[in-house]
Amino acid sequence: MAIDTRFHNIKEPLSSGSLAQIAKLVPFNDIEMTITHAAQPSEAGKGSICYIADKSLISGNEGLSDSVIITTQELASDCPGGASIFLAENPRIAFSLVLSHLYQTDKTHLISDKAEISKTAQIGKNTSIGAFAVIGDNVEIGDNVQIAPHAVIEASCQISDGCDIGAHCHISFAKLGKNVAIAANSVIGKQGFGFEMTATGAIMVPHLGLVEIADNVKIGANCTIDRGVLGNTTLASNVMIDNQVHIAHNVTIGRNTIILAQVGIAGSSQIGNNVILAGQVGVKDHMVIADGAIILSASKVIKSLTEPGTYAGNPAVPARDHWRELAALKKLVKKKP
Numbered sequence: 001m002a003i004d005t006r007f008h009n010i011k012e013p014l015s016s017g018s019l020a021q022i023a024k025l026v027p028f029n030d031i032e033m034t035i036t037h038a039a040q041p042s043e044a045g046k047g048s049i050c051y052i053a054d055k056s057l058i059s060g061n062e063g064l065s066d067s068v069i070i071t072t073q074e075l076a077s078d079c080p081g082g083a084s085i086f087l088a089e090n091p092r093i094a095f096s097l098v099l100s101h102l103y104q105t106d107k108t109h110l111i112s113d114k115a116e117i118s119k120t121a122q123i124g125k126n127t128s129i130g131a132f133a134v135i136g137d138n139v140e141i142g143d144n145v146q147i148a149p150h151a152v153i154e155a156s157c158q159i160s161d162g163c164d165i166g167a168h169c170h171i172s173f174a175k176l177g178k179n180v181a182i183a184a185n186s187v188i189g190k191q192g193f194g195f196e197m198t199a200t201g202a203i204m205v206p207h208l209g210l211v212e213i214a215d216n217v218k219i220g221a222n223c224t225i226d227r228g229v230l231g232n233t234t235l236a237s238n239v240m241i242d243n244q245v246h247i248a249h250n251v252t253i254g255r256n257t258i259i260l261a262q263v264g265i266a267g268s269s270q271i272g273n274n275v276i277l278a279g280q281v282g283v284k285d286h287m288v289i290a291d292g293a294i295i296l297s298a299s300k301v302i303k304s305l306t307e308p309g310t311y312a313g314n315p316a317v318p319a320r321d322h323w324r325e326l327a328a329l330k331k332l333v334k335k336k337p
Contacts, residue, residue: 015033035049052069052071125143133148151165178215209231223243225247248285296312
């Protein structure tokens with residue numbers, strides 16, 4: 001299905017000659033063409049650009065001969081001769097870089113007269129603040145920031161250059177680095193769920209820490225990240241978080257870590273660098289997960305994982321051990337009369 005131009009406009013077509021600079025592509029059959037849109041191989045044609053990472057996508061798609069193709073060295077000679085062909089180690093990554101240049105969202109730099117902005121707030125250049133957004137006392141907002149309607153930025157928060165805050169987000173007790181993107185309805189910096197039991201019931205422990213989010217972090221919709229009790233909850237650079245994720249107080253997330261939907265991380269856990277937590281993973285409080293660990297979907301981490309590797313199950317163990325245990329259990333069940 002073609003990209004709907006009602007939602008994604010092209011500001012300016014690209015020349016195929018500019019691809020080497022945009023995505024470090026290597027020309028294979030450089031026929032100068034003007035790129036006006038992106039397409040799937042099955043919809044390729046004049047003015048289109050696509051990527052091919054599988055030989056099966058080449059045959060039967062006649063429009064490829066008039067298009068710009070990003071592919072691998074191994075597949076390049078199988079592509080139609082009339083196409084303008086560029087090589088990449090990972091065609092999908094290169095294609096993504098081209099898309100970010102070809103389709104650029106129009107960002108208006110307008111502060112709505114319906115927004116409520118404290119007189120002590122500092123607002124940077126080229127910043128947009130939508131209707132009914134609330135900006136509290138002594139908030140610092142950098143340049144080129146986008147704050148959508150109904151977002152709330154409470155007192156003394158710091159929002160650095162290039163951040164994008166979605167509609168109905170609520171941010172308090174937080175410092176955001178550059179180019180942080182937070183999708184709609186997420187809550188950053190709320191009081192964590194820390195309590196102590198007494199003879200008369202639970203007493204909530206006051207939270208006096210912050211949430212610190214480093215540069216280039218992406219946070220999906222409907223996520224919650226609690227502030228620390230005394231220290232801070234911290235997310236290092238280039239962390240990517242899917243929708244509906246909960247991160248409790250005093251958790252630390254290492255750089256380049258990816259967290260998929262519906263993950264829950266309990267308080268004071270330490271997640272390393274380059275970790276992947278797949279969907280619905282649960283992490284008990286005070287756990288340590290080593291750099292490079294991959295935790296498969298629905299696994300439960302109730303004991304620290306101090307070595308890199310792939311883990312699965314409840315409790316999470318090395319994935320190979322988990323599959324062996326399941327296979328052994330299946331054999332036992334079959335043996336029953």
